[in-house]
Amino acid sequence: MANLIFKCPQTGMNVQHWLAEEPADDSNFSYDTVVCQACSRLHFINRSNGRLLGAEERD
Ligand SMILES: [Zn+2]
Structure with a gap:
């Protein structure tokens, strides 16, 4: 079991997220969909x- 801490782009708060599944060996570039506890929106981690994903860029 692994956990990540990311900075919510909406609120600037640090949010802790537990990975529910073990990533596969070749998933270095895969992203996990997270329901943010700070802003209740979806982020890709x-x-x-x-x-x-896309923290520094906007359409
Ligand atoms: Zn957020």
């Missing part, structure tokens, strides 16, 4: 490094 990189399983390998805990960084948010």
Whole structure:
């Protein structure tokens, strides 16, 4: 069991997230969908490094 701490882009708060499933060996670039406890929105978290997908970019 692993947990990640990421910074919510909406609130700037640090949010702890527990990974429910063990990632596969080749999932270095896969993302986990997280319901954020700080803002209740969905974020995509990189399983390998805990960084948010698209945190620094917008459409
Ligand atoms: Zn959030």
